Amino acid sequence: MKAACRRVTLTLVLGAIALPASALIEYSDTQRDTIIELIDQLEERHYAKLRYDDTLSSQHLDAYISSLDGSKMFFTAADIADFERYRSVMDEQLPEGNLDAGFTIFNRFQERLQARLETVLESLPETIAAMDFTADEYYELNTDDRQWAKDNAELDERWRKHLKNQVLSLRLADKPAEEIPETLSRRYSNQLKRVAQYNSQDVFQIYANALTELYDPHTNYFSPRRSENFNINMSLSLEGIGAVLQAEDEYTKVVRLVPKGPADKQGELQPSDRIVAVGQGDDGEMVDVIGWRLDEVVELVRGPKGSTVRLEVIPAKSKATDERKRFAIVRNEVKLEEQSAQKEILEIPNGEQTLKVGVIDIPAFYIDFEAMRRGDKDYKSTTRDVKRLLTELQDENIDGLVIDLRNNGGGSLQEANELTGLFIEYGPTVQIRHSSRRVWRDGKRLKGDYYQGPLVVLINRLSASASEIFAGAIQDYERGIIVGDRSFGKGTVQTLTPLTEGQLKITESKFYRISGDSTQHRGVVPDIEFPTMFDTEEIGESALEHALNWDQINSVRHRRYDDLSTVLPHVTELFEERSLSNPDFIYLQDRIALAAETRKLEKLPLNEKARLALRDSQKDRALEIENKRRKAKGEEPLASLEEDEEDVEAEGDGADLASEEEEDDEPDVLLSEAGNVLVDALVLKQQRFALNAGEKE
Numbered sequence: 001m002k003a004a005c006r007r008v009t010l011t012l013v014l015g016a017i018a019l020p021a022s023a024l025i026e027y028s029d030t031q032r033d034t035i036i037e038l039i040d041q042l043e044e045r046h047y048a049k050l051r052y053d054d055t056l057s058s059q060h061l062d063a064y065i066s067s068l069d070g071s072k073m074f075f076t077a078a079d080i081a082d083f084e085r086y087r088s089v090m091d092e093q094l095p096e097g098n099l100d101a102g103f104t105i106f107n108r109f110q111e112r113l114q115a116r117l118e119t120v121l122e123s124l125p126e127t128i129a130a131m132d133f134t135a136d137e138y139y140e141l142n143t144d145d146r147q148w149a150k151d152n153a154e155l156d157e158r159w160r161k162h163l164k165n166q167v168l169s170l171r172l173a174d175k176p177a178e179e180i181p182e183t184l185s186r187r188y189s190n191q192l193k194r195v196a197q198y199n200s201q202d203v204f205q206i207y208a209n210a211l212t213e214l215y216d217p218h219t220n221y222f223s224p225r226r227s228e229n230f231n232i233n234m235s236l237s238l239e240g241i242g243a244v245l246q247a248e249d250e251y252t253k254v255v256r257l258v259p260k261g262p263a264d265k266q267g268e269l270q271p272s273d274r275i276v277a278v279g280q281g282d283d284g285e286m287v288d289v290i291g292w293r294l295d296e297v298v299e300l301v302r303g304p305k306g307s308t309v310r311l312e313v314i315p316a317k318s319k320a321t322d323e324r325k326r327f328a329i330v331r332n333e334v335k336l337e338e339q340s341a342q343k344e345i346l347e348i349p350n351g352e353q354t355l356k357v358g359v360i361d362i363p364a365f366y367i368d369f370e371a372m373r374r375g376d377k378d379y380k381s382t383t384r385d386v387k388r389l390l391t392e393l394q395d396e397n398i399d400g401l402v403i404d405l406r407n408n409g410g411g412s413l414q415e416a417n418e419l420t421g422l423f424i425e426y427g428p429t430v431q432i433r434h435s436s437r438r439v440w441r442d443g444k445r446l447k448g449d450y451y452q453g454p455l456v457v458l459i460n461r462l463s464a465s466a467s468e469i470f471a472g473a474i475q476d477y478e479r480g481i482i483v484g485d486r487s488f489g490k491g492t493v494q495t496l497t498p499l500t501e502g503q504l505k506i507t508e509s510k511f512y513r514i515s516g517d518s519t520q521h522r523g524v525v526p527d528i529e530f531p532t533m534f535d536t537e538e539i540g541e542s543a544l545e546h547a548l549n550w551d552q553i554n555s556v557r558h559r560r561y562d563d564l565s566t567v568l569p570h571v572t573e574l575f576e577e578r579s580l581s582n583p584d585f586i587y588l589q590d591r592i593a594l595a596a597e598t599r600k601l602e603k604l605p606l607n608e609k610a611r612l613a614l615r616d617s618q619k620d621r622a623l624e625i626e627n628k629r630r631k632a633k634g635e636e637p638l639a640s641l642e643e644d645e646e647d648v649e650a651e652g653d654g655a656d657l658a659s660e661e662e663e664d665d666e667p668d669v670l671l672s673e674a675g676n677v678l679v680d681a682l683v684l685k686q687q688r689f690a691l692n693a694g695e696k697e
Helices: 027-046 055-071 079-087 091-096 100-129 152-174 177-197 200-214 224-234 262-266 294-301 371-373 382-395 413-420 466-476 568-583 583-599 608-632 641-649 669-696
Strands: 139-140 220-222 243-248 253-259 274-280 308-314 325-330 340-350 353-361 400-404 429-433 439-444 455-459 481-484 492-498 503-512 603-605
Touching: 027 091, 027 200, 055 079, 055 100, 055 200, 079 100, 091 100, 091 253, 091 492, 100 177, 100 200, 100 481, 139 152, 139 492, 152 177, 152 568, 152 603, 152 608, 177 429, 243 294, 262 325, 274 294, 294 308, 340 382, 340 400, 353 382, 353 669, 382 413, 400 608, 400 669, 413 429, 413 439, 413 466, 429 466, 455 466, 466 481, 481 669, 568 583, 568 669, 583 608, 641 669
Parallel strands: 353 400, 400 455, 455 481
Antiparallel strands: 139 603, 220 503, 243 253, 253 274, 274 308, 308 325, 340 353, 429 439, 429 503, 492 503
């Protein structure tokens, strides 16, 4: 009979602190069976067709160590040298169910982590008291190229600067000096408690995902606990704020917001913000969550409908300003009707004329499968809603239509195909290639009525998956003009498969456009690119490690509804001319330039005066940009950015919601510009038609 657990017998020592053998985390026979299954599934079913060989074993070791100590704050060069013995053997061990390497390395890490936190806590008040904020020294922001510390003394110095940066950040965030030691003590005490709570499922999940994510970032192993959370999310029964979160170093980072969810509607939480504290209700204690496990932060943020959660975040844009924002969000379910498509009409002046441009905003590709299955004739879906709205807009005599897919993260593939069918007579919409290399096509199979008027599709970096299929099809058919920012680039399909313990989410297929181009990695490139605040190094498929590459397959013969190459150069020229004199566009481009400057910072001063000067220079530049726009629009300048924030708060939430690039009280300049592009294309075609008709006469 097999023993219930396999013991990793190495006893590890750091200084005077040792974890007894009984405290070492061990793996079970169930996990032995699970890793054998997992590797078999990856090699046989994953789209990339990678074998777990010596090369992948080497990459697995590096990825695993990085997932444990990416900032190189715990392991020394001697530890890393010791781990080298596993570099080319893990591909032989894991298929046999041997998890010694992963658990031995983790136990070493756990010991180093525990010892370091205990050392920090023992001397924290004295360490803070001894800090000299007049010294000219710096804190590294980018640790990717950092070498492993040669000894504990070098690690001590890294930790000294790390703590000093944390203290300085709290000081500049107006935390009272007497509360700073208590705040950090509580933070590290909580982390120390969590060190002791690691179990074999945690270790197995980290070790397994260090391998699965080498295949691609969407292939993941879910432990039984994480499987339960994933299933809750997939069933749409989760009550919370409507945000997708991920762990990044010691922070919890916002990946994206669920369209029309509580956080999206509240408007203050943004992608790439980092959550540093969470409070319950209107006055519950703000719990510092720096260093917490992701699932524990999610549990704090999640809660019953109608309850309030307060978040403190470091905004994505505030890399160098130590800024903190605190706001409340009322938890709720994301309701299908709130994600429904909505319409409006833009009035676009054109000489003496004013043209009416219909807009249909589609937050997600949704369908009420349950209502459809039970035979409800009025079940809700994206296509049904858009068809109804389009009819209403045509009854109002619109001159053209803009489909707004910004921030639309996708949803039902069926709906992406059905929606495309409203704008083409018939034909394929998407090609799907399986890991077996079999290709099948989907789309509008029968000829039918469709909207034939002028069409523009507006996308941004958060338009993903089904959004990219729709936009790509419209572009390939030359049925409309695509404007905005390059889309996300999520062109893969995942399936869930159960394992002995937990589940594997595995990438089995890829999406391809009818042109043969993949939507993966590259996304949909707009015909006319608008400026964007989104950082492509932080957001999008290309920002993810080990993302599958863009490639091509054979194209599908398809009709082209227009020859857009004849109008796009002139339309682009008109757009660029407007951009040069549009105060809102100039303002947006100035903010993009400022954000790019901020992102270039590789280190922060630990001298308080220098840090304040850096923060003030950033604020001064932001104020200068704002007042430049105000002057161009004939508005009164601001004395400070705080004055603008006070004005927004006084106005309440009655202002129109703008896109992510504008403040809440500003017009949606990108949507207006999409309308202008449509009008330009329409007028240009009318002029050419009139000219051709005149020549024939």
